[in-house]
Amino acid sequence: MYKIKTGDELNQSFIIKIESDKTLWIPLNESLNEYQEYLKWVSEGNTAEEWVAE
């Protein structure tokens, strides 16, 4: 499951991949395999929700 943390002047944007045993914070960087996997997920018609801090 993916979520988006939208950045601002002081915070970078990340894609967040939540798995059963870990969480991945993925920079929006096309040279990362994890970001490519997210783009593929989006291309399949999925949309990530905005991330809200606990």
Next chain:
Amino acid sequence: MAKLSNILTTRSSQGPSDNFKNLIINGDMQIAQRGTSTASITTSNYYTVDRFNFTVGSMGTWTMSQENDAPTGSGFRKSVKILCTTADASPAASDQVRLDTYLEGQNLQHIKKGTAAAEQLTLSFWVKSNVTGTHTVRLVDYDNTRGDSASYTISVSGTWEKKTITFPADTTGAFDNDNAASLGLIFGLGFGSNFTSGTLQSTWGSYTDANSHVGQVNVASAINNYWQVTGVQLEVGDTATPFEFLPAQQELAQCQRYYTNLYPYGAVGSFYSTTQCKVSFTNPVPMRTDAVMTVKSATYTDMIEQTGVALRTPTSISANYAGVAGQVIHLQGMSSATTAHGAIYRWGGDITTISFSAEL
């Protein structure tokens, strides 16, 4: 003077580029930052030894481990072992299992690939398996969608054997001069017919799946089958020279370009409220690109120390900034901290609690 002259002559003939002649990082399987063993593997990822991606496509279940087992007298002390724990004796056409490592194009420019002066490449490695017969290894040029395969034979079950293969020069398709994956070295372990139905592609040519691993025996054919490798060296030229052993700290630094753990006491920062702080971590070496931060679940109790005063336990850890040189981490959910007090990443128990990856 004669002795000095001989030394100078010898050094000159070797040339300065003999340093780092091995294109493969961690070819002696010494570094395993993620851990030494992972069981129940059914999908592709980096699991144990650094820089080696275990690729599994719907073919068996595996344990990947770093072993204190290597050829006697070779100087190697460790190897990586791929052990089958659930067999797939009849793989579907698209199934595959293999061990890969990927190389950045900017580190391959001296091969002069895609020019008339392109160089041959020689691969050498030690291998051991209980599955004798024909095995395959392949070079893949991702920039130009080209490939070149070779086969080797494991003659005796359970015995270390050294293999040497020279790949021809490729005068077609230059590698990009950047930090992306340009060349892959692929050790085959088992494949469905999509990868074996043609003729083994023993010269460089356009990538064709069917010609990539023709003749490869199936290491997944039975439980407890295994394939083990160490001493992987890929070098320019038509001759396999002695393995280039690097100092441990050098080899670790090369691996940390692609992956590093956040070590205890490795990050410092300050509280900016009574419940939140940010800490920064300088990467041990510049990473390949902005890194993915991975946080293991529910393992971060007692991780933040408010300098000299008290432990604070965050309930949430998130990435704030990811860069080639360093990271900023945001920790929330603490209580009763004093704003502007210092904070130190203390200990998460498992060394891999927080890690950063910029793998190819």
